[in-house]
Amino acid sequence: MDQIATGKFIRELRKERGMTQQALADMLSISEKTVSKWETGKGLPEVGLMLPLCDALQITVNELLSGKRLDGATFRQQAEENVARLLQARQEAKKKLAVCIALCAVSLLAGVALVLTAGLAEMQTWARILLLCVALFVVGGQIAIICVIDREAGSFECPYCKARFVPTMKQFVLAPHTFTRRRLQCPHCGRTSYCRRRLDKS
């Protein structure tokens, strides 16, 4: 999938139909900014928006992902390539999440081990303090890394408009959450709610 090619293609088709970015955005209940983001190749439409977008532009999802109109002969081959790429992106997101969980466990163990050593072993006060500082540093550093990986592993789905989005770092870190949900503000409809984690990247 070539984001830039897909973006140019969306713009081309929208203009062919005499629609403004706002008109297309209204049809999909999204913001004009999102349409502009797609057209400039800064993002691909979220999976949940692909069908409605293709309906609006009267193309197939396969053509959208390929960034061009396809005839019968190339259609099948492109379709297979596109499906393979989508699956690969999903697999990578899952792998990242697994790495994240492993890192989380390791940092917790390392932190506990360091704190126990500092508390129980015979040593000078300064050594104890140093060890506690190292423990804090290890756990803090790991949490920061985990946040970065975790935020990027997939996206969140708004329960109201079903839009998928990746929250900003600040939103992500500050959001109350459970294992599968995080309280976030949806950038599409603006409502704040517990959004479910999805492994598809947008």
Ligand SMILES: [Zn+2]
């Ligand atoms: Zn929403």
